[in-house]
Amino acid sequence: MHASIDADSLSIMEWKITTASAYDKTIAFEMIDSVRDFRYILMGAAYDSSN
Numbered sequence: 001m002h003a004s005i006d007a008d009s010l011s012i013m014e015w016k017i018t019t020a021s022a023y024d025k026t027i028a029f030e031m032i033d034s035v036r037d038f039r040y041i042l043m044g045a046a047y048d049s050s051n
Helices: 024-035
Strands: 002-005 012-016
Touching (some): 012 024
16 A cells, blocks of 8 residues: 655545555656645655656
């Protein structure tokens, strides 16, 4: 499961459930629009990409 959460309000902005074979960074690219206007975006290392 992948989730975009507003840390101030704890509101879920977007969520997705994928199979284990889905790359985390691919999901990050799909979900980035849900948090684009935020000042900071914190993610686990699995979402890291040079793209």
